[in-house]
Amino acid sequence: MTQTHQIVVDKVRKSKVDSTDFENLTFGKTYTDHMLECTWRDGKWHDVNIKPYGPIQVEPSCKVFHYGQAIFEGMKAFKDENEDVFLFRPEDNWKRFNESAKRLAMPELPEDVFIAGLKKLVEIDKDWVRKGDGLSLYLRPFMIASENGVAAAPSTEYKFMVIMSPARAYYRGEVRVVIATSFSRAANGGVGYAKAAGNYAASFYPNNLAMEEGFQQIIWTDAATHEYLEEAGTMNIFVRIGDKLFTAPHNDRILNGVTRRSIIQIAKDLNIDVEEKRISIDEVNDAARKGTLKEIFGSGTAAVVVPIQGYKHLEFVHELPKIDDSYALRFKKELNDIQYNRVEDKHGWRVKI
Ligand code: COI
16 A cells, blocks of 8 residues: 655644745755755654754764765746646656666655655645746755665665755856766766766866867767766756757756757657757867858756856867847747646646745
8 A cells, every 4th residue: 555644734833935935046045944854764664744944963883975876866846927836747757766766776755755744834835935037935955864884885874855945046147068078977778877976076076078169068978988968967058050959868967957858849740850969079160160050059947048158178169149039039939838837738838826
């Protein structure tokens, strides 16, 4: 029989929402009044609690600190003009979370904890979801190995938590990237497709080097040859050559992005020719030299759709042209219109709270 989990709620006495400056938000720095926490022990999820946001107590021997057994998701809630609040494709994040859990030898989350817990938490903190283009509530579900002990084996205890942060743009200003030619983000058979915390940690050092050179991000290439574009770590990548759009096919090295999938669908809806195929850097450089490379852009929950202004590949540095009919801006608008309930939701992506 499937167990149903009761969600126990303990609310704050006084909300921080009125003292929050929603005009000046730094991504991921401000948190709402409440968080969700529950524990996996003896083969089951226990104690689903919504309680005031605050520190948690763990011992220094807690496994997550030693072996990085940790996964997460990124999701958003949006408010429309009538003050209704919506999640965007939450089932997709739940499924991907469980795929990540499986790969990291962690327990999966049942729907009545992940989805129902998330909905309840957003409902309680719905004053933190503000109206306005670009404003959203960023939801961060995550799971950590919480058993004490440094034996290198999967934990016997886990914590699943959800914290929420009011958000504006993830990237500010222009974004230029370096195409990776020596470092790699993911390898065949590895954890690249999972939202494993360590994937992000491993990208920080190469990313710092790119930033020292004046770039904001790296576009990762396949680890074996460094000839094919894969993803940017915080975003999936699209390339427009002429009027055709390309994105790397999802595989075990590339995150199966919810925003990426949504853009592919929106492109089809708009009769834009879109193809999932391996994109070689030679092809991109050739198009750049010929003037047919029109756009490169990234997509992700936090980032939404981010046009890339320029890139560097070995000694070749290229600035993307300024164009009037940008696909990136069109996709961003279409996506936002669906998320903020401004247009019909043909594909059933919005979930009302
Ligand atoms: C997201 O887009 O939600 C991500 O997970 C990227 C994150 C590193 C901000």
